[in-house]
Amino acid sequence: AxxxxxxxxxxxxxxxxxxRIVIMNPTTxxxxxxxxxxxxxxxxxxxxxxxxxxxxxxxAAYERDYILKKLDDNHGNISRTAEVLGLERxxxxxxxxxxxxxxxx
Numbered sequence: 001a002x003x004x005x006x007x008x009x010x011x012x013x014x015x016x017x018x019x020r021i022v023i024m025n026p027t028t029x030x031x032x033x034x035x036x037x038x039x040x041x042x043x044x045x046x047x048x049x050x051x052x053x054x055x056x057x058x059x060a061a062y063e064r065d066y067i068l069k070k071l072d073d074n075h076g077n078i079s080r081t082a083e084v085l086g087l088e089r090x091x092x093x094x095x096x097x098x099x100x101x102x103x104x105x
Contacts, residue, residue: 002036024069034068034101037061064099067092071101078103 002014021035028035038061067085074080082092096103 024065025072028072038064038100060099063095064101067096067099067101076103 017037020037021031025031025035067081070081070084071078074084078092079089082089085092087095093103095101
């Protein structure tokens, strides 16, 4: 996914993405697709310089990253992750489905 993305911001953009991944996942030794921002692995194109077309897209990307981080912190335990996030488990499942997060990620 990193090689297919066009990187319109060049090296600076790549550096920012890598820094974000490291900051969001400080204990992860191997980074996978789930750690990438959605626009990097989805269609490989950016729509505007900020990376998102709408506030909704930006918020969804942040929520996805945050939920993935919390799932990783809790070793994939949905109940514990929901508790940490202050959500009902069923609400977390709905959010995960909406954001395209598989329960195994």
